[in-house]
Amino acid sequence: MNTMTLWHITGWEFAALAAAALLVGFSKTAVSGANTVSLAIFAAVLPARASTGVLLPILIAGDVLAVLTYRRHAHWPTLWKLFPAVAAGVVVGTVFLVRADDAMVRTSIGAILLFMAGVTVWRRRRAEAGAGAGNGTAAGEGRAEDGDERPDSVATRTGRIKARSYGVLGGFTTMVANAGGPVMSMYLLSAGFRKLGFLGTSAFFFLIVNVSKVPFSVGLGLIDGHSLLLDAALVAFVLPGALIGTWAVDRINQRLFERLVIAATVLGGLQLLLR
DSSP states (O other): OOHHHHTTOOHHHHHHHHHHHHHHHHHHHTOGGGHHHHHHHHHHHSOHHHHHHHHHHHHHHHHHHHHHHHGGGOOHHHHHHHHHHHHHHHHHHHHHHHHOOHHHHHHHHHHHHHHHHHHHHHHHHHHHHHHHHSSOHHHHHHHHHSSOOOOSOSOSHHHHHHHHHHHHHHHHHHHHHSOHHHHHHHHHHHTTOOHHHHHHHHHHHHHHHHHHHHHHHHHTTSSOHHHHHHHHHHGGGHHHHHHHHHHHHTTSOHHHHHHHHHHHHHHHHHHHHHO
16 A cells, blocks of 8 residues: 555545545445445545555444444345355455556446446336336335335345345445445345335445455555554544434435435446546
């Protein structure tokens, strides 16, 4: 890691990193895809590879706060389906990081994020068109908006294929650039999660995955004593962001929630591609 770069940031650059850390807390407790903006800010202020090591402990702090807030809403059958594929994706991402430069990292992740957002929008429009052609749509929507947040079954063959595909992509993107959030957001939305189930499941998922990435990041030189000191200065901004997110989540309806997740994903992908 280029530790000199980390310690010669300007006041404005530190303010940008602090705002990004606050946004991490907000994204973990309200709009998951929003942390792609944090990813883009860190990659803009710091070298792209080095930024992943600095951002990881901040993400873990946000994950802990999210688990404490939404731990009762996690859907563990979905998590168990995802973890083996994610582990494979993390290994592939580690190999990629050994070989890739900053430009390759940015381009690859940006393209994947935009592709996943496009697939999700296409799938949801098809589903809405099919629902609109049938009877009882309004009643079905009412039941979906009320009640407990439970996804469609993950026990079907289609569900297993989807979980493995998204899991590998999520593991790869989270290892390469801490950008697994949008990929998994797209999966959870496509699986039919409502707000609280979405947030509870993703909270446990990313806490476990991000902690498991620490040895890989240390081995690659992305985390060291200097990066952890910068993290210590930034992590204090995660808590107010999480509190804002907890306040906001009950004031965001399901349709707006899904649109915000998709919009944040597209924004993050474009920022990475256009840099």
